[in-house]
Amino acid sequence: MLEIVFLGTGGAVPSPRRHLAAIWMRYSSEEGESFLMDCGEGTQLQLMKAGLSFMQLDRIFITHWHADHWAGLIGLIQTMNLEGRKTPLRVYGPEAERFVDLILELGYWAPRFRVIPVDVPFEGDQETVVYQHPQFRIVSRPAKHSVPAVMYAFQEQDKVNVDIQKAAALGLTQGRVVGALKAEGKVVVRGRTVTLEEVGVRKPGLKAVYTGDTQACPQLVALARGADLLIHDSTYEAQEEDVMHAGAKEAAAAAKEAGVGTLVLTHFSRRYQDVSPLEQEARQVFPRVLSAKDFLKLTLKKGSLDVGDARPPRDKAA
Ligand SMILES: [Zn+2]
Structure with a gap:
């Protein structure tokens, strides 16, 4: 089972209703593990509001180094330090060594735990296993954006009977x-x-893909092939000239071509107070579409997807 909580669903500029990109995921099993995909500004507060532990996060997968995807690292690492963290934190991303080292040199705040950068290839179109857990792996592929950027896929091991x-x-x-x-x-x-x-059967494991920021591209379809869930950049209604983002229509076309279970649109431009036009546009191409919102919680099992809200009831009115 993979639990997914959207902590930030706005693109580039936050708004009172949409924080910047960050997605918490937890694979539940005896050897379960939680991790983050992107860490936009305010991620630590969003984790607190959702009642999620940030001390249990050992890995953060950054798609690219535009601030709306990483600026939350500074506050999160500082709070982990103040809370007495000892275990290492690994930060994955294209050019991670360069940028994590720069972040750690800012200000007077040397963490007393190790922050280990892990470079992720961002050129070509090869798939790379960036993390191998006993029961799942995280793989990456280069995305098509204005700066080095990658997409990530969570892949549960196939079950073999x-x-x-x-x-x-x-x-x-x-x-x-x-x-x-x-x-x-x-x-x-x-x-x-x-x-x-x-003498037996192989049941494919769960697969969930997160694109980060990207234009439509063949490597996205390749990475998302057969995924149960595709979480896709959907900044605008349609891909605009000279803008390095997919639109809802392109996201839906990729979902259709890759044969995914459900498409989740996210990273919305602040120009949209109401994202239902984007959702409707996508639905004309691909029927199983959801629009992400902050604190949307998805529980993904093979053949089922539960949709809920991560916040405790008392916090929902806030
Ligand atoms: Zn962005």
């Missing part, structure tokens, strides 16, 4: 051989190759 009776009938005993079959998709037994399809 082997029918032990069928396997035994073909000479596969439980244990090491079955383990190899699950990992490799095939195994040689008594001189014969047995494929996973003969």
Whole structure:
């Protein structure tokens, strides 16, 4: 299960109703882990309002170094320090070493824990595994924006079920051989190759993609292929001349081409008090569309998506 809370859904300039880009995610399991995608200004306050722990965050994935996507790092790191954090924090992004070092040199505030930058490739169109957890991985691909920028995908490991009776009938005993079959998709037994399809099924794991800021581009469709959820830059109604952002229509076209489950529009220009025209425009191309708003909470399981609000009830009126 992947829980997703939108902490900021405005693009470039915040408004009282929309903070700047930041998305909290938690993969729930025995070895669960929470992390952030982008960290716009005010992210730490948004985390507090949503009742989410910022001390448990060990990884922050920055899509690019425009301030609306990273300026919250300064306050968040300082608060972690004041709260006595000891465990390292890893900050991923294109040119992360350069920018994280610059941030840490600002002011008089040397953190007493390690902030470790991890560079993410931003040229070409290759997919890169930037973090491997025992049960999921975060992969990146370069985006198409005015500065070095990347997109990220959360990919849960596929679930593999082997029918032990069928396997035994073909000479596969439980244990090491079955383990190899699950990992490799095939195994040689008594001189014969047995494929996973003969004795079991592979169920694809959850996949959720976050584009950050990008124009429509083929590498986005490649990254989003078959995703359960695509969270897409939707700054304007349609991609405008010389603007390095997708519009709602392009987001919907990408969602359709990639065959995703649900499209979530976010990073709205402040010119839109009401984003329903963008949603309607996208829906003409792709039917399963949601518009993000601050504190929108999504719970993603295979074949289901619950939509809620992350704030405790007493805070909703604020
Ligand atoms: Zn932006």
